[in-house]
Amino acid sequence: MVTKTEETQLERLENQVDNGGGGAWEYLCLVGRLKLRRSEKVLKHGLSILNDPKKRSALGSEEWTLYEQVAIAALDCQSLDVSKDCIKVLRKGFPESKRVGRLEAMLLEAKGSWAEAEKAYSSLLEDNPLDQVVHKRKVAMAKAQGDISGAIEGLNKYLEIFMADHDAWRELAEIYVSLQMYKQAAFCYEELILSQPTVPLYHLAYADVLYTLGGLENLQAAKKYYASTIDLTGGKTTRALFGICLCTSAIGQLAKGRNKEEKESPELQSLAAAALEKDYKQRAPGKLSLVTTALKSLKSNCCTEEMLIWAHHSSDDDNSHATHLTMIHGPIQAQTIFQ
Amino acid sequence: MRLGFLVGVFGVVILAHAAISTIRYRGLLKIMEEEFYGPPANVMVELLLGLVLCMWAALTVPGKFLSIHPHSEENRIVSLPANLDFMIFNHRGKVFPVATDLKLKH
Numbered sequence: 301m302v303t304k305t306e307e308t309q310l311e312r313l314e315n316q317v318d319n320g321g322g323g324a325w326e327y328l329c330l331v332g333r334l335k336l337r338r339s340e341k342v343l344k345h346g347l348s349i350l351n352d353p354k355k356r357s358a359l360g361s362e363e364w365t366l367y368e369q370v371a372i373a374a375l376d377c378q379s380l381d382v383s384k385d386c387i388k389v390l391r392k393g394f395p396e397s398k399r400v401g402r403l404e405a406m407l408l409e410a411k412g413s414w415a416e417a418e419k420a421y422s423s424l425l426e427d428n429p430l431d432q433v434v435h436k437r438k439v440a441m442a443k444a445q446g447d448i449s450g451a452i453e454g455l456n457k458y459l460e461i462f463m464a465d466h467d468a469w470r471e472l473a474e475i476y477v478s479l480q481m482y483k484q485a486a487f488c489y490e491e492l493i494l495s496q497p498t499v500p501l502y503h504l505a506y507a508d509v510l511y512t513l514g515g516l517e518n519l520q521a522a523k524k525y526y527a528s529t530i531d532l533t534g535g536k537t538t539r540a541l542f543g544i545c546l547c548t549s550a551i552g553q554l555a556k557g558r559n560k561e562e563k564e565s566p567e568l569q570s571l572a573a574a575a576l577e578k579d580y581k582q583r584a585p586g587k588l589s590l591v592t593t594a595l596k597s598l599k600s601n602c603c604t605e606e607m608l609i610w611a612h613h614s615s616d617d618d619n620s621h622a623t624h625l626t627m628i629h630g631p632i633q634a635q636t637i638f639q
Numbered sequence: 640m641r642l643g644f645l646v647g648v649f650g651v652v653i654l655a656h657a658a659i660s661t662i663r664y665r666g667l668l669k670i671m672e673e674e675f676y677g678p679p680a681n682v683m684v685e686l687l688l689g690l691v692l693c694m695w696a697a698l699t700v701p702g703k704f705l706s707i708h709p710h711s712e713e714n715r716i717v718s719l720p721a722n723l724d725f726m727i728f729n730h731r732g733k734v735f736p737v738a739t740d741l742k743l744k745h
Contacts (some may be wrong), residue, residue: 302720304712340737353745375728377737378707385743410728436724444727498709501719534710557666 301499302334310334317345320636324349325359332369339376346370347382364393371403375410383407398424402434418439432462439468443475448563451475466495473505504540511547513542516554523547527568535575549598554618569599640700647696653689657682 302310313327324345331338346366349355357364367386387407390400405420418441423436435458442450462468473488489506496502507525510518526543535541538592541617548569573595580588661678668675678686706713 301716302718304715304717307717335723337723337726343737343741347741347743372723372726376726376732378728378733379737379741382741382743385745389743389745406728412729433724439725440725443725444729467722470719471722474722497717499719500709501716519651531708532745534714535707536710540725 302336306330306334310336314338314435315339315342325355328369332365337376339373342369342373343377343379343382346373350386353411364390368399372406375406377423380407380410382612383410398427398431405434406437408558409437409444414441430461432458432465435462437467439471449473449478464495466492469495477509482509485509486513496626498532500529500537500540503529503532504537507540507543511543511550513614516551519547519551523551523568530572538576538579541572541576541579544593545569545576545598566599568592573599643696643699646692647700650692650696652686654691657685657689660685717733 310330313323313330315321315611316323317327318341320583328346328349330343332344344372346369349359350363350366350370359366361467367390371383371386371390374380374386375505384407385401387403388399390403394400401420401424405424408417408420418438420439421434421438423432424625428434429580435454437453439454439458442454452475455475459468460466469488469491473485473492476482476488486506489502489509492499492502493506503525505521506527510522510525523544526540526547529537529540530544533540537574548566562603574594576591580591657678660682664682665675677683685714708714
């Protein structure tokens with residue numbers, strides 16, 4: 301999990317390293333600890349450390365972890381030669397290691413020789429049938445080959461054994477969302493929320509899925525989960541604030557024909573709208589008028605069809621104004637067309 | 640930090656002194672054959688002073704407080720880690736290979 305403090309620290313270090321200010325090793329450590337995918341930078345700065353004998357020997361036993369990190373980054377950047385060299389060095393250091401065996405299999409994977417990689421993973425699994433990473437690699441390989449149903453099947457089998465692995469649940473959820481199988485995705489997100497109830501991003505993703513599914517009950521639940529996201533982040537998630545507004549308007553439309561007693565108070569929406577306007581005023585004053593008109597049109601329930609589209613987009617950071625604005629653009633255009 | 644520690648030690652010493660004073664006072668009372676209703680006022684003041692000093696030291700010496708609010712900067716999760724275990728290599732980055740002069744020299 302990357303917290304706000306860690307993100308700022310990472311940005312600072314990244315700037316420093318990119319401008320030649322040193323601190324490459326700290327940067328690589330942080331990237332490794334936060335499990336981020338910065339392959340190009342890891343490759344560049346990791347190699348510069350590894351190629352410098354003085355710096356390399358200063359690392360001590362951490363040297364091997366760096367070799368592994370660089371090898372994987374090189375695979376991701378398709379610099380197969382570099383990766384091969386790194387793996388060779390590791391193999392020399394640890395002739396019997398399973399971990400290096402896994403890297404070798406990953407190299408085969410990156411080369412595209414699927415059958416050989418499969419064989420390598422199977423032999424690794426024979427030695428240790430409960431190796432979680434190898435199981436996951438097999439799923440990833442199915443995905444890489446475009447065999448999504450195979451990947452789903454593999455993941456489901458894997459999750460029957462290792463139910464507590466939330467990374468796998470998340471992967472499964474994302475695959476289901478990509479296939480538009482929202483009911484199954486919702487189940488996965490429920491599992492994730494159960495296992496890590498304090499991560500706001502799962503609440504947000506679950507709410508997105510529920511909103512996309514539609515229907516009065518789902519919309520009401522989505523609204524609740526958007527609200528819990530806001531609760532957990534102190535109102536700093538722009539997406540959740542928009543979600544509240546959209547849900548309220550969608551619920552309002554659905555409940556229009558029915559009995560009016562069930563109608564919820566519009567307080568939550570107006571609060572969310574006020575928070576959004578305040579946030580935009582502070583960070584993107586130029587776009588404020590756009591947001592205000594969009595929110596107003598939402599309040600008068602003009603058009604929700606277009607807005608539905610944005611639930612499909614996934615961008616979960618809290619400062620991507622551009623994405624949100626393209627979403628908002630929808631109803632305005634639609635409104636003018638209808639008039 | 641150092642100051643806080645010294646203050647803490649001083650607080651404990653004061654507390655110990657207050658305890659000894661009370662024991663002596665009780666001994667005195669026994670000799671005078673009077674009832675013990677509570678320590679004298681100056682010992683009470685000493686006791687309170689010791690308590691305050693110890694408390695202050697205990698709160699400052701071990702380090703800073705960490706936030707428990709889920710929305711504080713240290714705890715607010717802004718992004719999830721990349722799912723590296725499921726990383727695949729035949730992505731669109733394949734078409735744009737990075738600088739080829741990178742090499743492991745040994």
